[in-house]
Amino acid sequence: xxxxxxxxxxxxxxxxxxxxxxxFRDGDRALDHAEVMALTEGQTLVFFDEGQSKFSSGGxxxxxxxxxxxxxxRYRVEPDGTVCIDYRxxxxxxxxxxxxxxxxxxxxxxxxxxxxxxxxxx
Numbered sequence: 079x080x081x082x083x084x085x086x087x088x089x090x091x092x093x094x095x096x097x098x099x100x101x102f103r104d105g106d107r108a109l110d111h112a113e114v115m116a117l118t119e120g121q122t123l124v125f126f127d128e129g130q131s132k133f134s135s136g137g138x139x140x141x142x143x144x145x146x147x148x149x150x151x152r153y154r155v156e157p158d159g160t161v162c163i164d165y166r167x168x169x170x171x172x173x174x175x176x177x178x179x180x181x182x183x184x185x186x187x188x189x190x191x192x193x194x195x196x197x198x199x200x
Contacts, residue, residue, distance in 0.1 A: 101189045106176040114159040114175055117182065124195040125184075139163050 102108070109117065117123070118133040125131075128144035139153040151165035162172040174185045184192045 100174045100176075100185045100187075102176065102185075103178065106178050106183070109159050109175045109177060109182075111155060111157055111159045114155050114161060117175060118153070118155065118161060123184075125192050126195060127192075 100108070118131075120135040121133055123131045123133070130142045132140045132142070133153055137152050137154065139151045140148050142148045149165055149167070151163050153161055153163045155161055156172075160172050160174055162170065164170045172187055176183050176185060178193075181196075182194045184194065186192070
């Protein structure tokens with residue numbers, strides 16, 4: 079019975095992430111898998127607080143705070159475009175990226191919104 083319960087929890091938990099209410103606002107459009115891959119893979123995203131999320135092509139991830147300290151982990155992009163990060167310290171989180179007007183905004187599971195700085199013209 080315990081084994082069945084454990085397996086059930088393992089199967090349900092990923093579904094809970096996919097069913098997350100991301101607290102979209104009017105005008106938000108969730109980026110799909112292909113758009114999120116183009117936004118993140120091999121890219122560094124910069125936020126207005128000067129924090130930087132670096133998504134390496136091989137799945138490595140780092141977040142560097144404005145202070146210069148960094149947190150490291152691995153990321154994956156789910157089929158619906160949700161980005162999940164497993165940090166080395168055991169912490170894990172999932173985020174969504176939306177187009178909101180002319181900005182790209184990262185939504186957290188807690189309902190926080192972090193707009194990205196526009197990328198410099200290439």
